[in-house]
Amino acid sequence: MAEEKFVPKKKTYVEDIERTLYDIKDEDHSVYKTQSGLTEDIIRDISKRKNDPQWMLDFRLKSLAVYNSLALPTWGPDISELNMDDIVTYVQPDAKMTGNWQDVPADIKNTFDRLGIPEAEQKQSLAGVGAQYDSEVVYHSIQDDLVKQGVIYTDMETAIREHEDVVKEYFMTLVPPKDHKFAALHGAVWSGGSFVYVPEGVHVEIPLQSYFRLNAAGAGQFEHTLIIVEKNASLHFIEGCSAPKYNVTNLHAGCVELFVKEGARLRYSTIENWSRNMMNLNTKRALVEKDGIIEWVSGSFGSHVSCLYPCSILHGENARCEFTGVTFASKGQNLDTGASVIHAAPHTSANINTRTISKAGGMATYRSAVKVTRRAPFAKCSVNCESLMLDNASRSDTLPVMDIEGDEADIGHEAKIGRISDEAIFYLTSRGIDEDEARAMIVRGFVEPIAKELPLEYAVEMNNLVNIELEGTMG
């Protein structure tokens, strides 16, 4: 039989492009930096500078001991190029925390202006804004009517001073330092982040947003976000993050702890656009009580390496989780993202819906865990993950695990992997759309289920990020 000639199919080629807006570096005007590395002296130094209460210093030192006792994970992306001896764990910017935008130093203000942070606040599309620059929060504000209703939105340092009992009760109880090595690291060196408390029955109608910017080269950012939404209250919290690119490794090991009480609802949206030299080893977890709802909307576009799997513990009867995520891995990126859900009470339900795209040698992994314990009869979970590969220099893997105990669960999982179909391109080009635009339209359509979950401004930002990633596409 004659060898059949193999005709390669036409494919999209995507160049990596400069991410100008996010890559503008400020001069490093920090007033203080710890030495690089991780030692007890450095931890004591950070704690002293932050005026920690004694219990927090003790907590940091215990976390350091846990960090030193734990090995690196044996799964996931290669993080061997991360050398903690080279990382500066605390960088104090030349700015004091303020509630007045005009008081923020000019270069820091310009950075956040470029990113559109105060603009969104002025347009009343945000009810409160927090901005962190390197290791400290430099600006925080909240609308007066929310303050009158008892809503607290402030930086973590202020929260420890003014609401110490509440912070002490919740801080790193959901993500204990022994959880994994980078949770322990976070416990030792955390700085900055936001604290939100929504009292019983209060509905925060307009979102709050915290934005995290890491400007210093070779530094780490370890912000802690602690949100408590009391009974029958609701909140939408948005988190954004970016950094300019350097030739040295930066590290982000933040921690997010969300407490969703009975009948409460919390939507937690993230658009992550760290620079391509960032190791993003972040931990996010929510504890959801009876009839509570956690909704995650997660867009991962940046970082050199990401390990991000928001976890929802459905602890009360009828607790619910909705997870919607998109990950776009390009040249030089290894983005390992997904979600985990633990059903720990009867009639709990979860819906996980993700899209991943990989191009130009990028590696995208969808990783998930669905655990149904014996305490969770009648649990329901539906998982849907779709992966799109734009070329064969890239990798796309899916690794879901379902662990079901008992016989009253109803669990479904579905995944697809593939490329943009020639039929779809042919259809669109036959309608007069050029091929590049046709491919871009298909990619935008592919991430549409996620875009539609975001507030308009952020959906536009996500579409812009998709467009940036696809710019330079050639047939």
Add this chain to the structure above:
Amino acid sequence: MAELKTFSRIPMRTWRWLGVNESRIPADINEHVKTQKILVEAGKEDEVVLTQREGGQYELQVHIEEGAKLHLVNAQLVPDDALYTCRVKVFVGKGATFAYTVVEAGARHTATELHVDLVGDDSKADVWGLYFGDGESVIDLNYVIRQGGRRTDANMQVRGALLGKSEKIFRGTLDFLEGSKGSVGREDEEVVLLSPNVRNRSVPIMLSHEDDVDGHHAVSVGKMDEDKLFYLMSRGLDLAEAQRLVVEASFNPVLDRIPDAELKAEIDTYLQRRLSNG
């Protein structure tokens, strides 16, 4: 608890707390491995039916040459108290087809690894598996199909039922290697849970280093469809009979592939009896 040793590993590791990265077997298992080689020469067709009735360790080395076809039936009906491992390594040449029908029904502890290499262009794997756990049995399966050739076709269909205090892990991997252009892969697992004391772990993995592929996987885990049971019971069947009928229906696509009518009837009776006991 008895000491364990690693028998098989998942192609890509994940969180350790899920306990699925390695398949482990009792360390004191008899080291002797009964090995059998099967060669199907180019252009030939063959059908091999194996029935394992004794515990122990087995290995099958299968080589299917260009354009050849093999249907391998491997029925494991070892005694309830036995340990059983089986490693099946399959090389599938250009234009060749490997059809596999496997039944894992006996043993106290079953660990099997299936590793199929679709090396040749236009090669095909059609894998249909059935597992049944009851009592305190442990079923630990790791199936991997690596698609290396162009236009390869992989189909992995697995059906299972768990009763008593049985535990099962099924890892099914479709691995599209670079260069596997035009390949398709489909993996489905359907598990019926019939006791509040069972534990089911499903790990459907799809790895891709090639964009011009079409891969799907789906898993469905849960109790028996109540509408089906209701229908059958409204026709006069009691609950146990209705459950048996529904499980049997889900197993039939696998059992129907067994060419030996006597063996098929034996497996059918064996499963019916164990379902009744459960």
